[in-house]
Structures are given as C-alpha cells and as structure tokens.
Amino acid sequence: MHASGHYERYGELREELGQTLALNVGIFRESSLLQKGIEDIAELKERFKKVRIFDTSDVFNTNLMQVLELKNMLDLAQTVAAGANARQESRGSHTRVDFPVRDDANWHKHTLATLVEGNVTLGEKPVTMGRYELQERTY
Amino acid sequence: MTVPTDQHKEGKKDVTFRVFRFNPQVDSKPYFDDYTIPVERGITVLRSLNYIKEHIDGSISFRAFCQAGICGSCGMRVNGLSQLACTTQVWDVLAKSREPGIIKVEPLRNLPLIKDLIVDMDPLIDKMKNYSNWVDSTMPEIQMGKKEFLISEEEFLRYDKATDCILCASCVSECSILRANREYVSPAVLLKSYRMNVDSRDSLHEQRLAELVKDHGVWDCTHCYRCQESCVKSIPIMDAIHGIREDAIESRGMKDTSGSKHAEAFMSDIEKKGKLVEATLPIRTNGVVWTLQNLLPMAMKMIMKRRTPPPPPLVKSAKGIKIFRVMFKEMTEHVRQDHKSHKK
Numbered sequence: 001m002h003a004s005g006h007y008e009r010y011g012e013l014r015e016e017l018g019q020t021l022a023l024n025v026g027i028f029r030e031s032s033l034l035q036k037g038i039e040d041i042a043e044l045k046e047r048f049k050k051v052r053i054f055d056t057s058d059v060f061n062t063n064l065m066q067v068l069e070l071k072n073m074l075d076l077a078q079t080v081a082a083g084a085n086a087r088q089e090s091r092g093s094h095t096r097v098d099f100p101v102r103d104d105a106n107w108h109k110h111t112l113a114t115l116v117e118g119n120v121t122l123g124e125k126p127v128t129m130g131r132y133e134l135q136e137r138t139y
Numbered sequence: 140m141t142v143p144t145d146q147h148k149e150g151k152k153d154v155t156f157r158v159f160r161f162n163p164q165v166d167s168k169p170y171f172d173d174y175t176i177p178v179e180r181g182i183t184v185l186r187s188l189n190y191i192k193e194h195i196d197g198s199i200s201f202r203a204f205c206q207a208g209i210c211g212s213c214g215m216r217v218n219g220l221s222q223l224a225c226t227t228q229v230w231d232v233l234a235k236s237r238e239p240g241i242i243k244v245e246p247l248r249n250l251p252l253i254k255d256l257i258v259d260m261d262p263l264i265d266k267m268k269n270y271s272n273w274v275d276s277t278m279p280e281i282q283m284g285k286k287e288f289l290i291s292e293e294e295f296l297r298y299d300k301a302t303d304c305i306l307c308a309s310c311v312s313e314c315s316i317l318r319a320n321r322e323y324v325s326p327a328v329l330l331k332s333y334r335m336n337v338d339s340r341d342s343l344h345e346q347r348l349a350e351l352v353k354d355h356g357v358w359d360c361t362h363c364y365r366c367q368e369s370c371v372k373s374i375p376i377m378d379a380i381h382g383i384r385e386d387a388i389e390s391r392g393m394k395d396t397s398g399s400k401h402a403e404a405f406m407s408d409i410e411k412k413g414k415l416v417e418a419t420l421p422i423r424t425n426g427v428v429w430t431l432q433n434l435l436p437m438a439m440k441m442i443m444k445r446r447t448p449p450p451p452p453l454v455k456s457a458k459g460i461k462i463f464r465v466m467f468k469e470m471t472e473h474v475r476q477d478h479k480s481h482k483k
Contacts, residue, residue, distance in 0.1 A: 009197075011194050012193075053197070055198040056198075058164070060253050062192075062200050062201070
C-alpha cells in the first residue's frame, strides 16, 4: 500500500513504453540507445506495480485485460531489448549501427531468453540448416 | 493529461461524448456519462473512446480491434446511427449533431446488451448456423487439395460485393423487423445466405432455401432498406434479399411460401381491379385453415364494429382501370425482358 495513494494509469504507461521502444529499440539500434531502452523498461516495470484497474466488475472487463496485456508487453519488451543488446552484429531487420556486418562465426544461432525473478537470462540454440546454406547477402 | 490551451487553433475543439453506461452487476438501469475531451480534426470516434478509456475513465467498455474498418468489432450507434466507431470521423458527426458539440454513443440495437457498448453477438452466430451460412463444396473429398475449384469471373461478380460483409451487425441493429421480432433471420444472415446460394461450388442450395422460406425467413422483410443504408461496406443488401425471393419463387414455385402467395395475390388483384380485395387476402396468402385459426377472433370483432372489408363481388374496379391495365401489361413485359437479359 502506498500511503500517498498515488497510482499509475495504464494509458500513460503504455504510451511511454511505445515511445521508448520506438526511439531506442527500433530497427536501427546501438548499444547506448539499447541501454537507455533497458533502463526505461525497468523503470516502467517498477511503476507498473502501482497501476490501477478502474473496472472492478467481472463482466467483460476490458480494463483488466488491457492491464494484463501491458504486463506481458513489458516482459516481452525487456527480453527483446536484452537480446538486441547482446547480439553484436546486424542480421535481417536487426540493424546494429555499431556492428553493421553479419557475423556468422559468433552469432549464427537463436537467442533464448528466460525471465527469472524479473531478470532476463540469455541462452542459445543452434540453427538447424539443410534447405538453405549460409551465403553472403548481396542485395 | 493534456488540457487544451489554444481553443482558437483551427481544427481542434472540445467535444462531449455522451456514453451509454450499464454494468449489469451494479446498475439497475442504464444511464449516460459525459466526457469532454479535446479533439483534433481527423480523429475518429474510436480514437476518442480509446482516449477516454486510457486517460479519464478506464471502466468504459467497448469492443474494438483493428481500428481500420476491417474487423467489424466496433459497431455501435453514434448519434443514433449504427456504424463502425473506427471509420467514423468526429468532425463529420459533429456537423450533423442535433445538440452542438455533443456526440451520443450507444450500443447496437436488436442484440442482448452485455455491458456499456458491448452486445452479445451469439444470437446472430446461431442464426448463421441455422441457415447454413457456409459453402458445402460439391467437390468430392478425394479431389480436395489436388486441384483448384475455379469459378468464372462473371459468377464471382454476382457475389463479389456480398463477400465484403464483415459481420459488424450495423444492419442487424437498424433492421425494423428485428425490432418487432427477434426471431427474424436478419439482414446479415440473408446476405450471407444469398452469397452461398449463388455460388456454383455449393451443394446446400435446396436445403438453405427450404429454411429461408419458413416463418421468420426471407419473406418477412418489409423492404424498408435501412440495412442497405446503414451498411458500413455499402453492400446492396436488398438486392441479395430480392435475389433470394426470386430464386425461391423460381425453384420452389408458389406453393410452399405464404410470402410469394401474398405477392401473387397482390398482383392479381391489382391487375383485375386496380385495388386490393382485402376480405380474401389472408385466405389466399395463408390458406383457409390458418385464417380460421388466426384471424377468426379479429374478424368477429370487425363484424361487431361493422369494419369488415367488402366481399369480393362488391369491390368495384378502380377509376381509370382500363388505362391502368395497359400500363400494367407494358410494365410486366419490361420486367420479363429485364429478367431475360439478366439470365444471359
């Protein structure tokens, strides 16, 4: 309980999450921006603890649904940002301005993200090849 | 929340949304809540509702998904007219508002209310099931997936518009028959039935038509055209309803449908006398048994009040019946020609 009675609004949190993801975790990424994004998301997660649900009924409660969705969005944003920050190469639409070249030697693998007590643990998994072989992208 | 500071700026003003509220767990009856928010030119009703939900009152409930007029979730009545909130511009609605600066938002009609602007779509889905609103392919199952099942472009054009329906239920909400009788098949289901019935790949034509000509079916429509006027996809729904009726008369004849017999009785009266012979109309439409069972009490009352329509021999021909008959013949010929050219 918060003595001040201060609460957070779903609409504001979601808007700010969208803003920071667009600015810092977009298609063109770099370490300093991603770091900023990770910090913002952590802060939003903290603020989310005080989010208020205005609709208290259990008939078609769209307000509760929105808030639950936002909770998942925050988790997802956290894993996306962590994965993007770790992957020090550019691949597909993941364009690291600070690592513009694809690095198959170190990064030809899937990233597996697990949330453990609010923190992201990154693992990896090899890519199953067969149908297509690795080749340089020249277009 | 941003408060509007510059009211003189063109294209931005304060608009009041008068939103229908009802939470079945708390409220004994519905009421309206007013929300006044700054709205820019170009903002839709749905964006405004989202703004209210996110910034002022999180408890207002409405369905919405794609925000682009594709999914059909956000059907509601805006200033009394059923439409999609996401394709309705606040500015356009304001121009026609009865009370300046106020937009009234209510749930769709003719469907059970769940909460605020949300209605229960299940009755509509049940009707779609009842009237087999799907294509049951004539292609043998063994061939499925092995070759394409093609249709001609000409055939496709016959139901191209009907396939645009996104089941937003605006027509259902505006339908005047449904308001009187919730059992009525409803315009959206008639449109879908028509679309399936004219598809040459479908095998359920007879079965579907047999269901459509029963009570509460295609003959209950009174041609008020409100479904067509309110359709958010501008689909000519009445063409589909007329299409089913013509098809029903053509492939089933006059015998089994009271609606078609009613239409036929009208036509013959008009041709003979230039006006209706009301006394025998129910018998010719629904048969002697039905008339005696259903209309005898009313007939007795009419006799008591001396309000019975004159018996057939006493119905005189209307004035100018001779000229009218010539016109009637000419019109009948036109319609016949028209049908022939359609068939080609």
